[in-house]
Amino acid sequence: MKNWIMKTLWLIAALFAAGQAFAQANLEINTPGVAAIQGSMQKRHGELAPLYASGAVGLTRDGNVALRDPAAVPLAQRAAVNGLIAAENQDRAALYREIARANSHPEWEGDIRNTFGQRWIDRAQAGWYYQNAAGAWTRK
Amino acid sequence: MACARLARKASAAKGAINVIRAAGAFALLVMGMLAPLGRTQQITLILDDLTGAAFSAQSIKLAFVGGGAAAIDIGALTVGAQSWKHIHLECKQLALERARIACDEGVLPAGEKIPLSFSYATDQRVLSVALKPAPDETWQMQLRPGRQGNDLTIRMDGGRLQRVAAWWPPDLPKINAGVVDGVIEYEGDGRIAAKLSLSNAGFADAVGLHAGEKLGISMALQAEPDAQALRWRAQLAWSAGEVFWQPLYLKSANQQLSMEGRLDAAHLRVARGSLRYPGIGDVTFSGDYDLGAKKVTGAQASAQAIPVAALYESVLKPFLDGSTLSDLRTDGRVSAEVHLGVDGLQRVDVQLDNVSLEDKTQHRFALFNVNGLVPWRAREATQAAVTVKGGELLKMPVGAFAVPLGMNGMRFDLKQLRVPLLDGYFEIRDFAARAGTANWNWQFTGDVGGISMDKITAALGLPVMQGTLAATLPMVRHIRSTFRVDGALFLKVFNGSIEVKNLVLLDLFSKAPRVQADVAMRNLDLGLVTSAFSFGNMTGRVDARIAGLELVNWQPVKFDVRVASSAGDYPRKISQAAVQNISALGGAGAAAAIQRSFLRFFEQFGYDRLGWSCKLQNGLCEMGGVEGMEAAQGYVIVKGGGIPAITVMGYNRQVSWQELLDRLKRVTQGNVKPIVE
Amino acid sequence: MKLRTNSHTLLGALLGVAVMAAGCVTINIYFPAAAAEKAADRIIDEVWQLKGGVPTPPAPAPGAKPAEK
Numbered sequence: 072m073k074n075w076i077m078k079t080l081w082l083i084a085a086l087f088a089a090g091q092a093f094a095q096a097n098l099e100i101n102t103p104g105v106a107a108i109q110g111s112m113q114k115r116h117g118e119l120a121p122l123y124a125s126g127a128v129g130l131t132r133d134g135n136v137a138l139r140d141p142a143a144v145p146l147a148q149r150a151a152v153n154g155l156i157a158a159e160n161q162d163r164a165a166l167y168r169e170i171a172r173a174n175s176h177p178e179w180e181g182d183i184r185n186t187f188g189q190r191w192i193d194r195a196q197a198g199w200y201y202q203n204a205a206g207a208w209t210r211k
Numbered sequence: 212m213a214c215a216r217l218a219r220k221a222s223a224a225k226g227a228i229n230v231i232r233a234a235g236a237f238a239l240l241v242m243g244m245l246a247p248l249g250r251t252q253q254i255t256l257i258l259d260d261l262t263g264a265a266f267s268a269q270s271i272k273l274a275f276v277g278g279g280a281a282a283i284d285i286g287a288l289t290v291g292a293q294s295w296k297h298i299h300l301e302c303k304q305l306a307l308e309r310a311r312i313a314c315d316e317g318v319l320p321a322g323e324k325i326p327l328s329f330s331y332a333t334d335q336r337v338l339s340v341a342l343k344p345a346p347d348e349t350w351q352m353q354l355r356p357g358r359q360g361n362d363l364t365i366r367m368d369g370g371r372l373q374r375v376a377a378w379w380p381p382d383l384p385k386i387n388a389g390v391v392d393g394v395i396e397y398e399g400d401g402r403i404a405a406k407l408s409l410s411n412a413g414f415a416d417a418v419g420l421h422a423g424e425k426l427g428i429s430m431a432l433q434a435e436p437d438a439q440a441l442r443w444r445a446q447l448a449w450s451a452g453e454v455f456w457q458p459l460y461l462k463s464a465n466q467q468l469s470m471e472g473r474l475d476a477a478h479l480r481v482a483r484g485s486l487r488y489p490g491i492g493d494v495t496f497s498g499d500y501d502l503g504a505k506k507v508t509g510a511q512a513s514a515q516a517i518p519v520a521a522l523y524e525s526v527l528k529p530f531l532d533g534s535t536l537s538d539l540r541t542d543g544r545v546s547a548e549v550h551l552g553v554d555g556l557q558r559v560d561v562q563l564d565n566v567s568l569e570d571k572t573q574h575r576f577a578l579f580n581v582n583g584l585v586p587w588r589a590r591e592a593t594q595a596a597v598t599v600k601g602g603e604l605l606k607m608p609v610g611a612f613a614v615p616l617g618m619n620g621m622r623f624d625l626k627q628l629r630v631p632l633l634d635g636y637f638e639i640r641d642f643a644a645r646a647g648t649a650n651w652n653w654q655f656t657g658d659v660g661g662i663s664m665d666k667i668t669a670a671l672g673l674p675v676m677q678g679t680l681a682a683t684l685p686m687v688r689h690i691r692s693t694f695r696v697d698g699a700l701f702l703k704v705f706n707g708s709i710e711v712k713n714l715v716l717l718d719l720f721s722k723a724p725r726v727q728a729d730v731a732m733r734n735l736d737l738g739l740v741t742s743a744f745s746f747g748n749m750t751g752r753v754d755a756r757i758a759g760l761e762l763v764n765w766q767p768v769k770f771d772v773r774v775a776s777s778a779g780d781y782p783r784k785i786s787q788a789a790v791q792n793i794s795a796l797g798g799a800g801a802a803a804a805i806q807r808s809f810l811r812f813f814e815q816f817g818y819d820r821l822g823w824s825c826k827l828q829n830g831l832c833e834m835g836g837v838e839g840m841e842a843a844q845g846y847v848i849v850k851g852g853g854i855p856a857i858t859v860m861g862y863n864r865q866v867s868w869q870e871l872l873d874r875l876k877r878v879t880q881g882n883v884k885p886i887v888e
Numbered sequence: 889m890k891l892r893t894n895s896h897t898l899l900g901a902l903l904g905v906a907v908m909a910a911g912c913v914t915i916n917i918y919f920p921a922a923a924a925e926k927a928a929d930r931i932i933d934e935v936w937q938l939k940g941g942v943p944t945p946p947a948p949a950p951g952a953k954p955a956e957k
Contacts, residue, residue, distance in 0.1 A: 097923055097926070097927070098920065098923045098924055098926070098927040099829075100927045100930065100931060101830070102763055102768060103723070103763045103764040103765075103766040103768060104722075104723030104725065104763040104764050104768075105723070105931070106764070107722050107723050107763075107764040108722045108723055109931055109934055109935060111722050112935045113934060113935045113937070116935055116936060116937070138418070138419055140419075141415070141418065141419020141420075141422065142415075142419070144419070146422055146423075146424055146453050146454070146455040146460060147453065147455075147460055149419065149422070149455045149457075149460065150455065150457070150458050150459075150460050150529050150532070153420075153457065153458065154458075154532045154533060157532075157533065158533060161533075161721075162722060165718070165721050165722050165723055166931070169723050169763075170927065172725075173763075176919075179919055179924075182919040182921070182924065183924055183928075186921065186924040186925055186928050187928045187931075187932075189925075190925060190928040190929060190932055191928075191932060194929070194932050194936070194938065
């Protein structure tokens with residue numbers, strides 16, 4: 072008898088925990104803030120993609136992009152490319168912050184950045200460069 | 212220079228080995244005469260030192276291998292500031308003659324085998340050395356007795372710049388290409404004259420932030436000793452190539468730099484310097500550099516009547532990339548004078564002469580004909596006197612105004628700034644800005660007054676509204692990237708008032724600016740509101756309270772709004788069109804139902820109370836009606852009263868915010884278009 | 889605590905749930921790593937236009953030049 076009650080108790084507890092888990096199953100990313108940043112990044116990607124392909128720009132471990140091979144960019148364009156990189160990193164920082172805020176957990180920003188850092192690299196195209204765990208540039 | 216000291220020793224093994232210790236170049240001459248060489252003899256000559264004022268060779272060893280060939284070892288060789296250790300030369304044919312010692316086909320095995328020749332004219336005491344590392348590359352050196360000590364001439368013909376890269380300070384970008392031609396003359400009394408031209412030169416650092424390509428630079432340098440120092444003059448002209456020095460990108464335009472000054476053991480001083488930058492203007496400067504502390508201890512620079520457009524395009528713009536000032540049309544001239552002391556910037560004087568700037572593509576702002584003087588001092592209170600003839604703000608005309616900016620080091624204050632805008636003004640009072648550790652913190656109070664609502668709404672592309680805009684700005688603070696408005700922001704519109712409290716703007720200049728506020732609207736004239744938004748006419752007055760309003764990227768993501776009829780006596784009428792529109796918000800069917808009913812015969816209805824609430828969260832709007840009139844199956848939006856009366860009920864408690872907005876848009880747009888049935 | 893009757897047991901169970909529920913309020917919510925990855929992938933799909941055929945449009949970019957290595 073007691074056993075049955077304990078089982079019920081655990082079931083209730085488990086349901087409750089499941090409810091919690093379900094609440095966490097999705098991160099809220101459908102916010103005007105995320106949409107605005109995402110749109111801006113999507114527009115910029117047209118300019119960044121050839122730079123990823125040429126190896127001039129690579130993906131860093133911390134969820135940013137960086138100038139990897141300056142020699143692949145003519146001097147006259149270097150400022151523009153640096154500007155592009157700076158703007159992209161600013162957007163990425165804003166994106167990570169905005170997702171954390173939209174989910175009412177501003178302290179998740181660092182974890183979200185780490186998650187993204189890994190996923191950008193995992194999903195990068197063959198031939199693009201990324202920083203491996205040791206920080207060295209590696210061609211995918 | 213000392214005369215030769217000679218010693219001779221015979222050795223039993225392998226013939227005679229003569230060991231000669233000598234100091235000074237003349238020993239060679241003596242040796243040449245005293246030691247006629249036999250075929251089997253191997254002679255080693257040890258010359259201790261050979262020194263000139265800018266040149267010294269230590270522990271020189273000559274070994275005659277036989278057949279006229281010889282090997283020469285120099286323990287240490289110093290030319291100017293550079294020294295080499297353990298130099299080994301091989302000479303196929305060493306000529307030892309009465310008046311000449313020469314090696315025509317020598318080899319310097321320094322990594323690669325560099326062809327080398329040298330000769331020493333014993334009577335004139337002239338040593339000439341020539342290196343030919345490549346067919347089109349020659350480095351020549353001549354050392355000869357001068358008026359005072361030895362004179363040295365170095366001549367470069369197609370010299371590869373990479374060979375002198377070792378002399379280059381390691382903290383500067385590395386030289387990776389280029390050819391140098393020219394002559395350096397050093398006289399024994401300390402005078403130096405150099406004329407060099409670099410072509411196709413390049414440099415780069417590893418991270419790509421500083422690089423130059425295909426550079427053509429000609430330079431001339433003269434120096435002579437003066438007491439314990441060196442007086443020097445230098446001229447540089449940049450005639451070809453491009454440089455990227457983050458964030459600047461500069462192309463050669465025959466820029467010319469000339470400087471003169473003094474150099475002693477502790478200081479490098481530029482007494483007079485000038486930079487001529489074609490298209491921009493001239494900058495004159497002077498300065499002191501402490502060689503020990505490696506810092507500038509004082510400097511000043513001044514430039515007169517520089518055209519702002521050229522300065523902005525080639526120098527300022529790269530620094531402003533990504534800011535609101537990154538895409539300007541500029542005009543006018545600016546003069547500036549800057550003084551630098553031991554502990555940084557001391558004074559900056561900027562004179563503006565009809566300077567104009569305009570946001571070129573987005574047209575957010577413009578300032579025309581800015582004139583005046585900005586005299587900034589690091590430790591002194593000063594006042595800038597700047598006038599602006601006119602401008603634009605979000606395409607609205609701005610009238611003439613003056614900026615009485617008070618400055619004291621990194622503190623800036625503005626007692627009062629009144630800017631005419633449209634037919635009214637906005638005023639900023641008690642503005643104070645202070646440099647924080649990472650960025651600027653500032654605050655101000657102010658107000659807006661006398662601006663016709665119809666003018667400002669038309670200018671901003673909003674539905675045209677009537678009335679006059681008046682608003683009081685309580686204390687506005689900007690700390691880090693957050694604006695905070697202390698107290699209430701008060702606006703008078705629609706014959707009523709709007710009070711905004713707890714207003715906070717986060718990351719205003721980012722992609723996703725965030726706004727938080729509580730808003731209370733009182734006694735808004737419904738007639739004005741509905742005509743402004745083409746919503747079908749309603750008369751009456753409403754209050755609206757928005758608690759916990761949160762906008763991200765200017766779109767609401769969260770709020771709790773309650774709209775209700777204001778207290779008091781006033782006519783309450785609602786038009787047929789307005790009733791239909793309200794109903795249409797509940798879905799298309801409701802509006803059609805009214806059309807079918809007898810209600811369509813009336814133009815206007817009376818009402819008693821209006822009420823609507825929406826609690827927005829996660830994209831869903833939880834709706835309600837007049838407070839305290841909750842019915843079991845719905846809520847009351849319009850409670851009828853008078854004759855003919857009409858009551859509008861709402862049944863949907865939940866609606867997607869986006870859907871509601873779409874319906875509202877259809878309703879308001881539908882009313883401006885003629886309805887064709 | 890020794891439970892003697894069913895009603896006591898039930899009371900205990902309810903109390904337990906209540907305590908657990910109350911406890912859950914103060915429990916730290918750990919970072920939902922899997923959900924974050926899913927969210928990241930959805931955003932990456934959008935930004936890099938990975939869904940729908942052509943992975944990256946070969947648009948001209950400032951300073952784009954084929955790698956020389």
